[in-house]
Amino acid sequence: MKELSSHAMESDLLPLIGRVYEMESLRALETPEYSAADSAAATSSGSTFDQAPADPVWTAQTAEQEDEPVLPFIGRILEHVPGQAIVVERELNLDEDLHLADHAFVHAPGVKPLYACLPVVPMTLSLEILAETAACLAPGYGLIGFEDVKATRWIELADTDRLRLRITGRLDQWDAERNTAHIAVAIHVENQATPAIQARVLFSTRYRLDLEVNFTELANPYRYPRSAEEIYRERHLFHGPIYQCLAGEIVLGDRGAVGELVVQTPEIMFRTIRKPQFLTEPALLDAVGQLIGIWAMERERYVFPVSIKKLELYRPTPAPGTRCPTRIEITRDEGKLLFVDVEIQDGAGTVWMRIKDWTDWKFRWEKRLLNFRRLPTRHLLSHTLDLPGLTPTASCRMISSDDIAGFDSSLLARFCLHLDEMETFSDMRSHTPGQQHWLLGRIAAKDAAREWLARQAGTEEMLHPAALIIRNGEQGQPELAPTPELQQVPRLSISHSEHRAIAVAHAGPVGVDIEPIRPRPSSFVETMASETERSLLRDLKGDADEWITRLWCAKEVAAKLLGLGMNGSPKVYEAQVMREDGLVHIVHRDSGRAIVVRTVRREEFVIAYAGPTVTETEAGLA
Structure with missing residues (x-):
């Protein structure tokens, strides 16, 4: 010039x-x-x-x-x-x-x-x-x-x-x-x-x-x-x-x-x-x-x-x-x-x-956040989480507060939430940490569902996250509300702890839980675990706090998978077997139904997950 x-x-x-x-x-x-x-x-x-x-x-x-x-x-x-x-x-x-x-x-x-x-x-x-x-x-x-x-x-x-x-x-x-x-x-x-x-x-x-x-x-x-x-x-x-x-x-x-x-x-x-x-x-x-x-x-x-x-x-x-x-x-x-x-x-x-x-x-925003913001139907905000033994037909996603650092949560909610969900999000504004945890859970769940649905349809283009509505079912478990755009509706399970959230979408019943590993008082163990389970815990090698956390997560997952809740006492779900590889065999004492839960350690967290109910023979535990 x-x-x-x-x-x-x-x-x-x-x-x-x-x-x-x-x-x-x-x-x-x-x-x-x-x-x-x-x-x-x-x-x-x-x-x-x-x-x-x-x-x-x-x-x-x-x-x-x-x-x-x-x-x-x-x-x-x-x-x-x-x-x-x-x-x-x-x-x-x-x-x-x-x-x-x-x-x-x-x-x-x-x-x-x-x-x-x-x-x-x-x-x-x-x-x-x-x-x-x-x-x-x-x-x-x-x-x-x-x-x-x-x-x-x-x-x-x-x-x-x-x-x-x-x-x-x-x-x-x-x-x-x-x-x-x-x-x-x-x-x-x-x-x-x-x-x-x-x-x-x-x-x-x-x-x-x-x-x-x-x-x-x-x-x-x-x-x-x-x-x-x-x-x-x-x-x-x-x-x-x-x-x-x-x-x-x-x-x-x-x-x-x-x-x-x-x-x-x-x-x-x-x-x-x-x-x-x-x-x-x-x-x-x-x-x-x-x-x-x-x-x-x-x-x-x-x-x-x-x-x-x-x-x-x-x-x-x-x-x-x-x-x-x-x-x-x-x-x-x-x-x-x-x-x-x-x-x-x-x-x-x-x-x-x-x-x-x-x-x-x-x-300065994470590249993943930037891509999601510009084209939400082509990009996922959460990360793929590979879990051993999880069926390949399931979609598992994880997100942490670090993934959205520097981005206004209220603006991010507008990208991710349906109008009906925005009202719930706004009602939680007086409790900022709880509001963000809830939003992270919704992001992980919608990403898991969008990935699962696109895979079923064989397309790269996904539904916009705001087109999906996650509501609570009769037993309080999260579920996708049916809409004209959904030809199939996957089952969902969501868990969040501290600054992380995890979700799984699957064709059948599914449960997932995440908890930080930390010391817990003996009173917690006595309330949560039966004498049989406490004996199992004593026999396991390694970090006692980690195994207590694995047992608690396994019970949470069993309750989510069956959709029955804790019914006031975690002892209604009893571990019959706890293996060194993290496999936990849970029986619901009121119904006799059996669930095999896998537990893994990732950094300072335990993640537990389970798919459809199986028998002892099918699980190889008979």
């Missing part, structure tokens, strides 16, 4: 302004029906969403009826002191704001409604919302940039199809010498005390070059092996079509990258707003974050934007379809933060904008 002079950037082009009729419409707020004095009174009385004027003077929909271009995020104007302050309300609506469907964290098409998939407003779209509100305080002036952008929380639609935003703007500084307004704007989400994002938005009559950004030569460049089409198709980035602005070849280097971004048409972002007038280009700006994300992913890091020190515009937005050469340079990589400078051309060889200190928060 060629360097441009200060003169080239401070051209005779006028910055993009909000249409004059929109600014003129604000004068109606000074009529007797809603005067500036009314606005001041509303401010002093602490106007809120619920105290907004019942009959707003102007909205974007009013202009739409007149078939004029509109600033799409100016909804109701609640308060206004011309040139000084403004309060705007804008309700996000999943039916109207189509862009939200293409920025949802949870990928569950056809399985979950959009409101359950956590649609999130990108930081770059928030910049557009801030700019439009600020424009109302600067009629006749154009947008030239942003300063001190700080995003403190997601603007998300969590289990709702509507969300009200209150955008406040005030003149923070007027630079008469440079004829520039610095307008402080913030977005407040309903029921939240502090703003989700805030910034100073700059308006003037001429573009200005103030940023000093020095880009170095790309060191050790190499072509990124995936095309933009593959990146989006395979969901290495989660963005839908509206935000798919990467194009052409991407070249990465030690501390930067070069690529092309395509300008999208704004009309595709809304259902009924036919002529939205954007002051920025939010979809393309979001793709800046995507390009940074690709650089970070090559280093096994994953990033989300949190702030921008300064963004300067030097030209109006190029026409839709324009391919804009873009380069990024990593200026600092410190702790949890990544600082990046950006330059974007306009597709005609001239610099369109520059960004100083685009700042991302860094995460």
Whole structure:
């Protein structure tokens, strides 16, 4: 990219302004029906969403009826002191704001409604919302940039199809010498005390070059092996079509990258707003974050934007379809933060904008978690657990809290749980450890069931975990609820202990249990084991705590397999044989039914498991 002079950037082009009729419409707020004095009174009385004027003077929909271009995020104007302050309300609506469907964290098409998939407003779209509100305080002036952008929380639609935003703007500084307004704007989400994002938005009559950004030569460049089409198709980035602005070849280097971004048409972002007038280009700006994300992913890091020190515009937005050469340079990589400078051309060889200190928060996730998150129907989150003697037709999976470290449990639950199960998960929020243990068990069980079902069907594509519902049967044992998608329903058994969970799916009755090996008081052994069993324990060689744990696990498995529970006493299940290889022969004393349970030690845990009930002869124990 060629360097441009200060003169080239401070051209005779006028910055993009909000249409004059929109600014003129604000004068109606000074009529007797809603005067500036009314606005001041509303401010002093602490106007809120619920105290907004019942009959707003102007909205974007009013202009739409007149078939004029509109600033799409100016909804109701609640308060206004011309040139000084403004309060705007804008309700996000999943039916109207189509862009939200293409920025949802949870990928569950056809399985979950959009409101359950956590649609999130990108930081770059928030910049557009801030700019439009600020424009109302600067009629006749154009947008030239942003300063001190700080995003403190997601603007998300969590289990709702509507969300009200209150955008406040005030003149923070007027630079008469440079004829520039610095307008402080913030977005407040309903029921939240502090703003989700805030910034100073700059308006003037001429573009200005103030940023000093020095880009170095790309060191050790190499072509990124995936095309933009593959990146989006395979969901290495989660963005839908509206935000798919990467194009052409991407070249990465030690501390930067070069690529092309395509300008999208704004009309595709809304259902009924036919002529939205954007002051920025939010979809393309979001793709800046995507390009940074690709650089970070090559280093096994994953990033989300949190702030921008300064963004300067030097030209109006190029026409839709324009391919804009873009380069990024990593200026600092410190702790949890990544600082990046950006330059974007306009597709005609001239610099369109520059960004100083685009700042991302860094995460590190396990590869298995990342793959599951992007394509849950092709990847399992848990690990295969090979257990000696377990029939190959069964599926056994294990997961630990380490496998999901650094990933928000509530977000992970949205990927894995059916809507009916989310209610149970939410009810457990007061007991965080128990909530996570329960979630780990559900993940392991659904993975086991999905693997088993795919194997039966002979397909690689699996059911989405959120399409399955695990409920408790009559005896409390977990079972899959029948659905039209399930041609066969496997039996399930789940166990979790401390920070691990294990599950088995099988065509017939199955039981599994996991327990940590630890010293237990003599009172526990006396309550759990009969005199015959205590004699068996004394005869076994090795760690006594391990054998006590094996016996307890074997009883748990027998109870799960038969579906009869403990009936108040573990002694109802009695071990007749305990072998050095871990095989335990259990008899249910009330029914006389016999179960062969296998027990193994894995690290500091005992795992016990059993399949269909067998006789002594079949088990080779007669």
